[in-house]
Amino acid sequence: MADNTTRRTVLAGTAAGLGLLTVGTVAADEEQVRYVVTGGSPQQLEREGFTVVHEISDANVYLILGPEDADPTSVDGVNSAFEDFTYELDVADEPTEAPTGELEDEQWDKDLINAFDAHDHATGADTRIGIIDTGVHDGHPDLGNVDVDASRTFIDWEESDHTGDVQYHGTHVAGIAAATGSEGVTGVAPDAEIVSLRVFPSEGPLLASVGDTLLALDHAAEQGLDVVNMSIGSAPQPPEENQEGYRIARQQVVRSVTQRGTSVVVSAGNDSQNLQQGGWISLWGSIPRASSISATTEADELADFSNYGANEISVGAPGDMILSTFDPDNEALPGTEYASASGTSMSAPQVAGLVGLVRELDPNANVNQVENAIERGATGDGRDDPETGAGRIDALETVDLL
Structure with missing residues (x-):
């Protein structure tokens, strides 16, 4: 340009x-x-x-x-x-600083989904997880698995080198999926490799464009990533927008990405909206072949902020007050390396990490087979549940099926 x-x-x-x-x-x-x-x-x-x-x-x-x-x-x-148009980062609540003491004891989410027990079978070794977000702070002690050379930035339709996190969101998301546990917290797939794909600018409003996001998705498939996490989006849109050209483009790109072997996991959104009632759609979730993830609580219930809807949600995963890695160079909690945050942004990377475990055990599995394994391993009321789809994920049950 x-x-x-x-x-x-x-x-x-x-x-x-x-x-x-x-x-x-x-x-x-x-x-x-x-x-x-x-x-x-x-x-x-x-x-x-x-x-x-x-x-x-x-x-x-x-x-x-x-x-x-x-x-x-x-x-x-x-x-x-x-x-081309932009959308802002969808955040449910402001983050809170981590408590003092042993951080692993605060990871209720990993206990609930039996991630630590699943690590006796798989840790995501030899898999790669893409994070389309605000970037990832590769200097964090629990994020030494960020592939800086493979990580990229997509801003104003231009691709450039990895430059870290411009906020904190991407770092928090990455830790949920694949923090190594070297110092504080452990992700679902601690031995996976993280590839940061930043689509939010370092200056001005925190807005990402659809065009840049499509380029990041295409790059993830070109690089052969096992899964790409998209904890990004906008408020639900009315059904009359469902046939617009922007949906066609996004649907074709997501289909292309999954056909090339990269799973696409997206956050369902934080508007307490029934996406099925009245035909409301999610910017990235209401697309065939993209797995849309709702958020659950420590009490194993749907979080009050989470979107939901029959035929819209693939599975649910913990997303309420999730402890994870944090970029200390941020305005929300300056100097903080660990913090808790809530949102479907936190539930989606739980599933992205689980994709890493599945692909480690079955590296030749295609996207549909990976999704089916995760759904069969989930605990809940079944595929038609409007709150959690096939159910709330269970990492141990999933890997035991393989």
Whole structure:
């Protein structure tokens, strides 16, 4: 992308209807807007005056630049198009500093899902877990398993090197999935490798774009990661938005990623919303082949903030006051290396870590087989439960099935 292009934000098109922000770019000579397009070909798009910046060829999705008043759907073969838009990080509550004393004793979540017992059978060795988030603090004593070289940053459609965490969220999420336990806390898959895929900027509002997230997803599949965790999203959207072009693009990319062998685990959201009633949808969860995870409490009940809904939730996992790693360079709790936080952001990485255990024991399992193993190992009322889908995960039961 040209150096004379700067970021701007406008309200327009699909995202304006959602109450989200579309992201365009302004060039020196004329206005250029970022579009996400499905269908067509780079050659056809270029002939019609668009600039193809990125191709996600396995998904037939393209990130392009064009005039503000352009209509990419007029190009032969294009099925849908929308102006790229941003969404903010979905956080249920502010974090709280960890108590003093033996931290492992505070990991009620790992006890509840029998993760420590499961480690007698599998620890996630030789598996790789991607974290699409605010970045991961690789200097943390319990995150020595971050692959700095493989980790990447995707901002404004540009890929760059790993630069750590711009907040604390990604570090906390990564620890839940795969903290090594070297000093304080242990993740579900402590011997897995963590690959940070940051999509939130270091300056300005903490907003990620759909385009950058699609690039991070594609990168995860290209790198052959076993699973990618997406504890990101927005408030639930009304059913009339379900057929918009932005859903088509996300669905095609997620399908492409899972077909290439990378599981996609997403947080269900923190709005206490029944996603089935009235047809409400989750930005990343209401997509076939993405496993959407609700949050449960220490009492083994649905957390009051968690979204839910029949046919929307794959499984539930602990997500209320979860102790994990923390980036000490943050504004919320400066200097803190361990903290507790709540949200479906905390429940999703429990499942991502469990994917690591399954793939260690059965490295040739495809995405559907991994998901089926986790669902069969879950404890609950079964696949149709609106609160926890197939049930609340149980790591020991899952690995015992393999």
